[in-house]
Amino acid sequence: MQLVIVTGLSGSGKTIALRVFEDSGYYCIDNLPATLLPHIQNHVADRDAAKVAVSIDSRSIAIESLPDILQTLKAQGIHVQLLYLDASLETLVKRFSETRRKHPLSTPHQALAESIKHERDLLSGLSDLGHHVDTSNLSSNALRNHTRDWMWQIEQSYQEVRPHNLVLSFISFGFKHGLPLDADFVFDVRSLPNPHYDPILRPYNGKQVEIQQFLQNEPMVLEMQRDIQHYIEKWLPSFYHDHRSYVTVAIGCTGGQHRSVYLVEQLGAYFKQQHQVMLRHRELQDAPAAP
Template sequence: MQLVIVTGLSGSGKTIALRVFEDSGYYCIDNLPATLLPHIQNHVADQNSSKVAVSIDSRSIAIESLPDILQTLKTQGIEFHLLYLDANNETLVKRFSETRRKHPLSTPSQALAESITHERDLLSGLSNIGHHVDTSNLSSNALRNHTRDWMLQIEQGFQQVRPHNLVLSFISFGFKHGIPLDADFVFDVRSLPNPHYDLILRPYNGKQAPIQQFLQNEPMVLEMQHDIQHYIEKWLPSFYHDHRSYVTVGIGCTGGQHRSVFLVEQLGAYFKQLHQVMIRHRELQDVAVVVSP
């Protein structure tokens, strides 16, 4: 059985993510009580399905004990992957205000912001267990695409045997838009030469040849890339020993268009030789690709 668990804060996009799995042929269960998770294999056997995705949220009975329940799954030999969706409080308040929906933990005496903080505390033990995604700056379509990419990645993991069952995720971002909540490591590359100040290069992004050629000719950029590679290689074994399944590395420049994008592409290409690697460019999700002349 291929089991995927989707959880996280209300308003962060769990329904969108679950629908991606449903559209891909997974047997999906929404809002499953956490206490029923150890019995999921027996139920799924009756459905004749080998690919299962379940959504568990803060309304679930005994949600605080979910980390222990997941450990029980491991002792039963049930392999699973967990997708944890997150967003900053400001974004969540805005989403609930726009949809005019009631927060599941709201009470007459508790404001929306307080309900969000309460829910974050309830789920605090889960954010480091699985693949943590900050959806604060993701459109619905970008979240669908990222979930689909992650789904394909874990399906390869179910089928392949690797020295370490760990997914290394790289995300580029712009500091002016905030630091991603899902990053385990954050590297600041704003000190590197900035193509933004060249009017000819400015329209391009770090995935395209003009920016790549510019940055590859800068010794500081190559030195920074080497130092980040060395740091990750040195400390990644500690995550293996801690039985972590996912590590997210954030690379940030000012706007998230050029330097951080370039370095994420380079680092991803380097580390994919030994690891399962995912790449995400947060600020490029709505940027049109510039066609080179």
């Protein structure tokens, strides 16, 4: 059985992610108590469900025991992957305010922000167990696309034999829009030459040939790329030894349009030769195409 567990903060997009799995043929269970997970194989055996996705939130009974339950499931031969969705306090407060929904942990004596902080504390032991995604700056459609990409990666991992079953996730972002919450490493590339100051290059982004040609001709950019590659290669073994399944590397420039996007594309191509790689350009999700 292939088992995917979707968890994280309320309002971070768990329902959207679960529907992606449902649309892709997974047998989905929403808001399953954590204590029932060890019996999941018996529950779906009569349904011939080889792929199962389960949503578990902070209201679940014995949520603190979930890490031990996951180890038990893996020992039984079940392929388990965990998707943890997160978002900033400001984003979650705005989402709940806009939808006028009640937070699942809210009480008459506890404000919305306090409920969110309480939930974050309850789930703090889960965020490093799988693929951690910050949805603060993701639209619903961008989250669907990223979930599909991640689903494709984990399904590939069931079929392929690799020296290390570790996924490298590269994210480009703009510092003026805030740091991504899901980053293990953050590299600041704002010191590199900026195409933004060229009126002809400004409308393009780092995935397009006009920006690529500009940055490839800058020695500082090539040196920065090599330094980041060497740093990641040096410290990846520590993540193998810690039995981590995912490492997220964030590359940031000022606006998240040119330099960071270019370097994420280059680093992804380099590490894809030996690792499973995912790429995400946070600030390009809803950006218009260049002329």
